[in-house]
Amino acid sequence: MILTHLSVRDYRNIPAAEFSPGRELTVICGQNGQGKTNLLEAVWMLTGGKSFRGSKDAELIREGAGFAVLEGVSQNQTRENNIRILVADASAGKKGRSARVNGVDRGRASSIAGTFTAVVFAPGHLSLVKGGPDGRRKFLDAALCQLYPDYIKLLRSCTRLTAQKNALLKQYYQTPDAAELLDVFDEKLADAGTQLSLRRQAYLAQIKPDILSIYRDISNGKETLEVQYEACFTADEPLLERIRAVRGRDLAAGFCTVGPHREDFSLFLDGRDAKSFASQGQQRSAVLSLKLAEAAGAQKITGEHPVMLLDDVLSELDDARQAYLLSRMEHRQTIVTACDASLFAKTDGKVYRMESGVLSEC
Ligand SMILES: Nc1ncnc2c1ncn2[C@@H]1O[C@H](COP(=O)(O)OP(=O)(O)OP(=O)(O)O)[C@@H](O)[C@H]1O
Ligand SMILES: [Mg+2]
Known part of the structure; x- marks a missing residue:
């Protein structure tokens, strides 16, 4: 391109x-x-x-x-x-x-x-290492949206369902049949959220070898970067079970405390959490590794x-x-x-x- x-x-x-x-x-x-x-x-x-x-x-x-x-x-x-x-x-x-x-x-x-x-690196993207999970989710979502048009629909549907469920959680005690409504939202969210999370996990797994090898090359073989996805469910505890298990907590908080909107991935530099450990140049190198791996991944997937x-x-x-x-x-x-x-x-x-x-x- x-x-x-x-x-x-x-x-x-x-x-x-x-x-x-x-x-x-x-x-x-x-x-x-x-x-x-x-x-x-x-x-x-x-x-x-x-x-x-x-x-x-x-x-x-x-x-x-x-x-x-x-x-x-x-x-x-x-x-x-x-x-x-x-x-x-x-x-x-x-x-x-x-x-x-x-x-x-x-x-x-x-x-x-x-x-x-295109893949963009801007100084603000250094928050991919030091900042909150929101920036890291956006990194995955933006890459997936450029690669797969259907991903945008899935992402929008999860965002809408989460917002609707949050509104219900806030109005729970004033809403007739609130428990039944919440059951419906939970099932829809678990279904869409599982799909979304699996897409993110598969994408990160796909670009991970490039992230690690590019970081190794940037640092001239002196440092290693490791990446680990933190999914909102596990094989033993599917998303619907997890969502149901935290209903009391969600009601007290007034928002969904579990779901793809709370997922994250961790970066480790030489085995230590990069968030608290990486220097300015190392953070920049880590973000560049993510971005260059995103570009290499796009070439493998689309040929461009x-x-x-x-x-x-x-x-x-x-x-x-x-x-x-x-x-x-x-x-x-x-x-x-x-x-x-x-x-x-x-x-x-x-x-x-x-x-x-x-x-x-x-
Ligand atoms: N809507 C706008 N209308 C007019 N000027 C604007 C508008 N938005 C931003 N600017 C101006 O654009 C200028 C240049 O911004 P830009 O961030 O591109 O600079 P830069 O050359 O990248 O500088 P640096 O080297 O500091 O990064 C700023 O001074 C800002 O005030
Ligand atoms: Mg500038």
Whole structure:
């Protein structure tokens, strides 16, 4: 998968930009606060209209403009796609984020997931190691959504059922036939939740050998990373049994305390919990291992290597780790941002400069 061109209009601090990345490495350089991450985020938006910084519609539209438009041309082994993402401010009563692919209206931008595939690393993703389980679940869910369109439906159904059950738990004593209703929710949640969890477990098991070997290579064979999924049920205790067993606790808490929405996976560095043990550079290496393994997994599953989007990736890494990463960027389309373009001097990447939202090719 490659991006051949992106036109940006009124996105963040970028009034208008034309970006034609190379087939391998492209560097977007510039000083702090100039719009490098904004451009990388604009590329990521083509994967399904989501920001990797979790921003609201209005924040994506350039101040003073009515809407933002991103038009990308992607190419995979079999075809070229023209993807157009329009961002309007849904909170102002407009349509929000919508997409067109090859001129055909596809409705909500999230519906085009899988059309253009990318893997993004942003400094905020360091929370994959240090932060709460939510970020780790999102990592698995986002990867699965890009790979399998039916996974989005399963995820939405679990999220909806959990929200509905939470509402019932809060109103339990005021709701007629609440116990029977709760039985119905429990069965539906156990069924959908088991499917969701098994999909996540299978995916993590599939990319795990790559996660471990990439980490071993980044650290030059000096450290080992281990990954362990923490499922919401076991072979001995199926999800329905577990949910039934905690009904009293759920009622007291007013929300579902067991289910796929509470799952997690642990990362161990040389046998110790990476959350409390890993240094800054080691955390970065662990997150990069997850992201590079996600890309390698996508290539194995779909035959297409996703475009790599790496925001400020080399900082905090020692020379050996930087050299390893630069070597991984060969032969795959990779777009990186950097304040210091000299870090990429030894590569023959294409270089763009971003200054106050204005992009120019060097
Ligand atoms: N909707 C918007 N309208 C106008 N400007 C915006 C909007 N959203 C963000 N900006 C501005 O975009 C600027 C650049 O942001 P960006 O994160 O891309 O910088 P950067 O070049 O990646 O910097 P750094 O090197 O510090 O990471 C910020 O100063 C921010 O104020
Ligand atoms: Mg930035």
